[in-house]
Amino acid sequence: MIRRLSERKPTCCPILAPAFWRKGGKHINPALAFFLFVALLTASACHSYHIDSTIVNRTGAPVQLLEVDYPFASFGADAIAPGASFQYRFQVRGSGPLKLSYTGVDHKQIQITGPALSEGQQGQLRIVLLPAGKAQFLPRLTPPR
Numbered sequence: 001m002i003r004r005l006s007e008r009k010p011t012c013c014p015i016l017a018p019a020f021w022r023k024g025g026k027h028i029n030p031a032l033a034f035f036l037f038v039a040l041l042t043a044s045a046c047h048s049y050h051i052d053s054t055i056v057n058r059t060g061a062p063v064q065l066l067e068v069d070y071p072f073a074s075f076g077a078d079a080i081a082p083g084a085s086f087q088y089r090f091q092v093r094g095s096g097p098l099k100l101s102y103t104g105v106d107h108k109q110i111q112i113t114g115p116a117l118s119e120g121q122q123g124q125l126r127i128v129l130l131p132a133g134k135a136q137f138l139p140r141l142t143p144p145r
Contacts, residue, residue: 049091049122051141056085056128061105063129070117071096080129092117095144100127100135108133118144 057063057080066086067076071094077086098114110133123141130136 052089053125054087064103066102069099120145
Protein backbone atom coordinates (compact mmCIF):
# COMPACT_ATOMS: atom_id res chain seq x y z
CA MET A 1 0.00 0.00 0.00
CA ILE A 2 1.37 3.38 -1.01
CA ARG A 3 0.63 6.36 1.21
CA ARG A 4 0.62 9.92 0.14
CA LEU A 5 2.75 12.40 2.04
CA SER A 6 -0.35 13.95 3.58
CA GLU A 7 -1.48 10.53 4.87
CA ARG A 8 1.74 9.76 6.73
CA LYS A 9 1.76 9.81 10.48
CA PRO A 10 3.68 12.75 11.92
CA THR A 11 7.28 12.12 12.82
CA CYS A 12 8.72 12.77 16.25
CA CYS A 13 9.60 16.31 15.18
CA PRO A 14 6.58 18.33 14.06
CA ILE A 15 8.69 20.50 11.76
CA LEU A 16 9.52 17.44 9.67
CA ALA A 17 5.86 16.48 9.33
CA PRO A 18 4.31 17.55 6.00
CA ALA A 19 1.18 18.86 7.74
CA PHE A 20 3.33 21.40 9.54
CA TRP A 21 4.20 23.11 6.26
CA ARG A 22 0.79 22.81 4.58
CA LYS A 23 -1.27 25.95 4.22
CA GLY A 24 -4.36 24.26 5.63
CA GLY A 25 -2.61 23.05 8.79
CA LYS A 26 -0.09 24.76 11.01
CA HIS A 27 2.00 27.03 8.85
CA ILE A 28 5.28 28.78 9.46
CA ASN A 29 6.76 31.37 7.18
CA PRO A 30 10.15 30.17 5.80
CA ALA A 31 11.62 33.64 6.39
CA LEU A 32 10.55 33.47 10.04
CA ALA A 33 12.02 29.98 10.35
CA PHE A 34 15.32 31.24 8.94
CA PHE A 35 15.32 34.22 11.31
CA LEU A 36 14.69 31.95 14.29
CA PHE A 37 17.48 29.63 13.18
CA VAL A 38 19.97 32.53 12.89
CA ALA A 39 18.89 33.91 16.29
CA LEU A 40 19.38 30.50 17.91
CA LEU A 41 22.76 30.08 16.24
CA THR A 42 23.89 33.52 17.42
CA ALA A 43 22.72 32.93 20.98
CA SER A 44 24.59 29.65 21.22
CA ALA A 45 27.82 30.89 19.62
CA CYS A 46 31.09 30.37 21.46
CA HIS A 47 32.89 33.26 23.08
CA SER A 48 36.31 33.98 21.64
CA TYR A 49 38.97 35.28 24.03
CA HIS A 50 41.25 38.01 22.64
CA ILE A 51 44.04 40.17 23.97
CA ASP A 52 44.29 43.71 22.61
CA SER A 53 47.96 44.66 22.64
CA THR A 54 49.58 48.06 22.19
CA ILE A 55 53.33 48.44 21.78
CA VAL A 56 54.68 51.96 22.37
CA ASN A 57 58.18 52.97 21.31
CA ARG A 58 59.73 55.16 24.02
CA THR A 59 63.34 54.28 23.14
CA GLY A 60 64.01 57.67 21.54
CA ALA A 61 65.00 55.99 18.25
CA PRO A 62 63.24 53.95 15.57
CA VAL A 63 62.70 50.26 16.27
CA GLN A 64 63.06 47.83 13.37
CA LEU A 65 61.91 44.23 12.84
CA LEU A 66 59.73 43.98 15.92
CA GLU A 67 58.53 40.45 16.68
CA VAL A 68 56.29 39.35 19.55
CA ASP A 69 56.16 35.59 20.17
CA TYR A 70 53.39 34.20 22.33
CA PRO A 71 52.33 30.56 22.80
CA PHE A 72 52.02 28.89 19.39
CA ALA A 73 52.05 32.10 17.28
CA SER A 74 53.67 35.48 16.71
CA PHE A 75 53.09 38.92 15.21
CA GLY A 76 55.23 41.93 14.45
CA ALA A 77 55.94 45.14 12.59
CA ASP A 78 58.66 46.19 10.17
CA ALA A 79 59.32 49.44 12.04
CA ILE A 80 57.93 51.69 14.77
CA ALA A 81 58.96 55.34 14.83
CA PRO A 82 59.99 57.01 18.11
CA GLY A 83 56.89 57.89 20.13
CA ALA A 84 54.62 55.85 17.84
CA SER A 85 52.59 52.81 18.77
CA PHE A 86 51.54 49.56 17.14
CA GLN A 87 48.32 47.74 17.95
CA TYR A 88 47.49 44.10 17.40
CA ARG A 89 44.72 41.78 18.59
CA PHE A 90 45.56 38.13 19.18
CA GLN A 91 44.26 34.96 20.75
CA VAL A 92 46.42 32.72 22.94
CA ARG A 93 46.51 28.96 22.28
CA GLY A 94 48.27 27.00 25.00
CA SER A 95 50.40 28.67 27.63
CA GLY A 96 53.90 30.07 27.95
CA PRO A 97 55.91 33.28 28.18
CA LEU A 98 55.60 36.22 25.84
CA LYS A 99 58.92 37.01 24.12
CA LEU A 100 59.71 40.26 22.37
CA SER A 101 62.60 40.98 20.04
CA TYR A 102 63.58 43.94 17.88
CA THR A 103 66.56 45.55 16.21
CA GLY A 104 67.72 48.81 17.78
CA VAL A 105 69.25 51.85 16.09
CA ASP A 106 72.74 50.35 16.61
CA HIS A 107 71.62 47.23 14.63
CA LYS A 108 71.82 45.03 17.72
CA GLN A 109 69.13 42.41 18.34
CA ILE A 110 67.34 42.99 21.63
CA GLN A 111 65.37 40.15 23.25
CA ILE A 112 63.07 40.54 26.24
CA THR A 113 60.92 37.96 28.03
CA GLY A 114 57.57 39.16 29.27
CA PRO A 115 54.72 37.75 31.32
CA ALA A 116 53.37 34.24 30.96
CA LEU A 117 50.12 33.95 28.99
CA SER A 118 47.53 31.18 29.12
CA GLU A 119 44.76 30.07 26.83
CA GLY A 120 41.44 31.66 27.74
CA GLN A 121 42.90 34.94 28.95
CA GLN A 122 41.44 38.15 27.60
CA GLY A 123 41.92 41.87 28.14
CA GLN A 124 44.61 44.38 27.31
CA LEU A 125 48.38 44.23 27.24
CA ARG A 126 50.43 47.41 26.94
CA ILE A 127 54.14 47.05 26.20
CA VAL A 128 56.33 50.14 26.50
CA LEU A 129 59.77 49.84 24.88
CA LEU A 130 62.30 51.79 26.93
CA PRO A 131 65.92 52.87 26.28
CA ALA A 132 68.82 50.49 26.97
CA GLY A 133 66.93 47.41 25.72
CA LYS A 134 64.33 47.40 28.48
CA ALA A 135 60.55 47.10 28.33
CA GLN A 136 57.66 47.63 30.68
CA PHE A 137 54.75 45.18 30.48
CA LEU A 138 51.39 46.44 31.71
CA PRO A 139 48.90 43.56 31.50
CA ARG A 140 45.21 43.94 32.36
CA LEU A 141 44.15 40.37 31.72
CA THR A 142 41.53 38.08 33.15
CA PRO A 143 42.68 34.84 34.75
CA PRO A 144 42.81 31.87 32.35
CA ARG A 145 39.53 29.97 31.90
